[in-house]
Amino acid sequence: MPADYHTHTPLCHHAEGEPEAYIDAAIAAGLTEYGISDHAPAVPEPFDDWRMAVADLPEYFSWLDRARARAAGRIPVRAGLECDWLAGCEGWIEDLAGRYAWDYLIGSVHYLGDWDFDNPKWLGRWAESDVDAVWSHYWNTYAQMAESGLFDILGHADLVKKFAHVPGGDLDRFYEPAIDAIAASGCAIELNTAGWHKPCAEAYPAPRFLELACSAGIPLVISSDSHHPSEVARDFPKAIEWAKAAGYRETLLFEGRKRRSEAL
Helix, strand or coil: CCCECCECCHHHCCCCCCHHHHHHHHHHHCCCCEEEEEECCCCCCCCCCCCCCHHHHHHHHHHHHHHHHHHCCCCCEEEEEEEECCCCCHHHHHHHHCCCCCCEEEEECCEECCEECCCHHHCHHHHCCCHHHHHHHHHHHHHHHHHHCCCCEECCCCHHHCCCCCCCCCCHHHHHHHHHHHHHHCCEEEEEHHHHHCCCCCCECCHHHHHHHHHCCCCEEEECCECCHHHCCCCHHHHHHHHHHHCCCEEEEEECCEEEEEEC
């Protein structure tokens, strides 16, 4: 199985399980590598209630140490963070990048202004919003994140569809400018299987986006976005089928923020 690099820990306040259980699950799934990439702190604090605080970073590093001790050479354990792309965050991301010997950083868009649009807590805001306008805002923001050059992997590209609010018509009008920005950046994207278990009932991103990304030469990783050991490598066989149908024949492995290819 490909590496699973997008996984979480209880430090984000919405995941469960101990590092040993996650490693056992990764080994049982036959993963090439296992990566830990919890929600990075954001400043100023307190920011929200679903991420680590800056003061939690030493405990996060201990979590990584425990995971590697459990792996005991049986599977490589890679260190990452899932960092939110927020207005004016560039200096903070650069600060975080220097705090540990990371193997990769994932950039994600969860916020549009002050709205964490994928949070069920604020689901009512969708009823008050113009879906086309939200999608335009989201994809413009996603392109800006890619253009920053701060990240190795860009997370769940069409997360904006999570609650099944999708504009009518040809969605290429949203996809194509983002594809251009991602391709120019050299970043990888992820095929994130968590979407199959959300209201949208579809992995992130949609097959059409994957096809465009492959045609543009954008590299791919496959991720579970696991928040519990039982979710590690969830739906990977199906995701591999999706990736191959879009034209992908390889995925990536990361170490020390350098990457190499691995056949699917």
